[in-house]
Amino acid sequence: MSKIDIRTVNVTQYVQPLREGGSLPAIVKADDGFLYVLKFRGAGQGKKALIAEFIGGEIARAINLKVPELVFMNLDDSFSKTEPDEEIQDLLKFSVGLNLGLHFLSEAITYDPLVSTVDALTASKVVLLDSIISNIDRTAKNTNLLHWHKELWIIDNGASFYFHHDWKNWENHLTRTFPLVKDHVLLQNATKLNEASKEIQQLLNRDKIAEIVSNIPEDWLLSEADTMTATEMRDAYIKFINTRFAKIDVLVKEAEDAR
Known part of the structure; x- marks a missing residue:
């Protein structure tokens, strides 16, 4: 059985919020050049939602269901300082540190x-x-x-x-x-x-x-x-x-x- 190897990447660009999610996830770019859907630790259900997302996703993968790659994403405090939207600004501020990202499936x-x-x-x-x-x-x-x-x-x-x-x-x-x-x-x-x-x-x-x-x-x-x-x-x-x-x-x- 293959070992889990979760990569850690750094957010380099905040691209756009995904308004359809209650917790305002966002599309971001990371230092590996890929786009991810970032789930924020500072959102409504906080870190518990990230834990549920992570365990659920990796169990799904273990039973051979299709799941986008999950990565840990470091977010620094520079993004909140340049964000004009106050709601998103607060979310970015409260989410500095380790968050969870899902590989963005373009045109899904x-x-x-x-x-x-x-x-x-x-x-x-x-x-x-x-x-x-x-x-x-x-x-x-x-x-x-x-x-x-x-x-x-x-x-x-x-x-x-x-x-x-x-x-x-x-x-x-x-x-x-x-x-x-x-x-x-x-x-x-x-x-x-x-x-x-x-x-x-x-x-x-x-x-x-x-x-x-x-x-x-x-x-x-x-x-x-x-x-x-x-x-x-x-x-x-x-x-x-x-x-x-x-x-x-x-x-x-x-x-x-x-x-």
């Missing part, structure tokens, strides 16, 4: 359930991915999927792992399933859930899960509002994912019943 189009097509196995894998990571935000209203080069690409997993917004009660989530799968945009296409489940179990294991979580930057885990240590939080993410993964058959049945 948003997945539209009425127009776009997706094969049953891919749809089934995405549905089970979101059941495992408790992603409440892949609905017809907001698909968080792109079509690029005739393939389906996974983006925007920031609403996953919502238990981490309330660490005091996170263990209550260990026994839950994912009833919100009923609203999943790909549920009707997901007719190969058993096959998808077998494939996921071949590709994902405890070591891979631990490796993904170990790559979360320490700085993203630390917050004055939280009483848990960074190590305790990492252990919690690992335990949550492993617990979900262990009951994948239950998640398959729940999705089948919902469909």
Whole structure:
């Protein structure tokens, strides 16, 4: 199984905000010459959204779904000083440090359930991915999927792992399933859930899960509002994912019943 190698790049140019995202992500250029969609640590859900985006994206990649390359992006304080828009200026100011970038897929189009097509196995894998990571935000209203080069690409997993917004009660989530799968945009296409489940179990294991979580930057885990240590939080993410993964058959049945 291949090792995760997350590159770190520096933002060299703020190109434009993406107004369709609630957290005002932006297209930026990095010192490697590529364009990225930058997710800001200073946005609404802050660093927790970056953690969810990172873990969700790398689990998706591990199970052979298409995900733009994820990179850590250093943002310095020079950008806020030249930005005329006050809202963006504040966002840049509060996001100095390490952020998360997704490789920009030029000319990709948003997945539209009425127009776009997706094969049953891919749809089934995405549905089970979101059941495992408790992603409440892949609905017809907001698909968080792109079509690029005739393939389906996974983006925007920031609403996953919502238990981490309330660490005091996170263990209550260990026994839950994912009833919100009923609203999943790909549920009707997901007719190969058993096959998808077998494939996921071949590709994902405890070591891979631990490796993904170990790559979360320490700085993203630390917050004055939280009483848990960074190590305790990492252990919690690992335990949550492993617990979900262990009951994948239950998640398959729940999705089948919902469909």
